[in-house]
Amino acid sequence: MSTRPKRQPRPVRIPITSREVPMTFGLQMRLSLEALRREPAREHFDGVARCLNVVQVAIEDDARFTDEALRINAGARALNQIAQKVEAIEDGTPLRLHPHELAPVELAINAAEDVIPRLSITSLNDARIRLQAIRLAEKARVAA
Numbered sequence: 829m830s831t832r833p834k835r836q837p838r839p840v841r842i843p844i845t846s847r848e849v850p851m852t853f854g855l856q857m858r859l860s861l862e863a864l865r866r867e868p869a870r871e872h873f874d875g876v877a878r879c880l881n882v883v884q885v886a887i888e889d890d891a892r893f894t895d896e897a898l899r900i901n902a903g904a905r906a907l908n909q910i911a912q913k914v915e916a917i918e919d920g921t922p923l924r925l926h927p928h929e930l931a932p933v934e935l936a937i938n939a940a941e942d943v944i945p946r947l948s949i950t951s952l953n954d955a956r957i958r959l960q961a962i963r964l965a966e967k968a969r970v971a972a
Contacts, residue, residue, distance in 0.1 A: 842948050886954070
């Protein structure tokens with residue numbers, strides 16, 4: 829019997845070589861944030877939150893991105909704080925969001941845009957899949 833340890837395959841790291849992936853993420857976050865500024869709606873809120881969540885999950889255990897992770901987490905907390913205000917309606921019109929409420933979100937988007945080109949496609953896709961599983965488990969828990 830051989831004394832060599834059994835080979836453990838590692839996932840393939842496919843770097844982001846196309847400019848389309850970072851541009852698509854950045855455009856989605858920026859347009860959703862601008863729409864959230866102009867007319868707060870759940871759809872725009874979710875556009876920012878989904879992109880930030882994917883990046884957040886992709887970098888959560890990576891020591892290279894500790895500073896960026898702090899900024900993205902701060903932006904996510906700011907989004908959580910304005911979530912109820914986004915859905916609130918007063919006199920038939922949505923409540924306006926103040927610039928100081930969206931400033932941490934904008935900093936988080938900047939941090940996410942800095943991080944995305946240094947990630948791999950595999951890590952982004954794994955993060956997306958993990959978030960889908962979390963959402964499905966949450967829906968099943970609420971339905972039960």
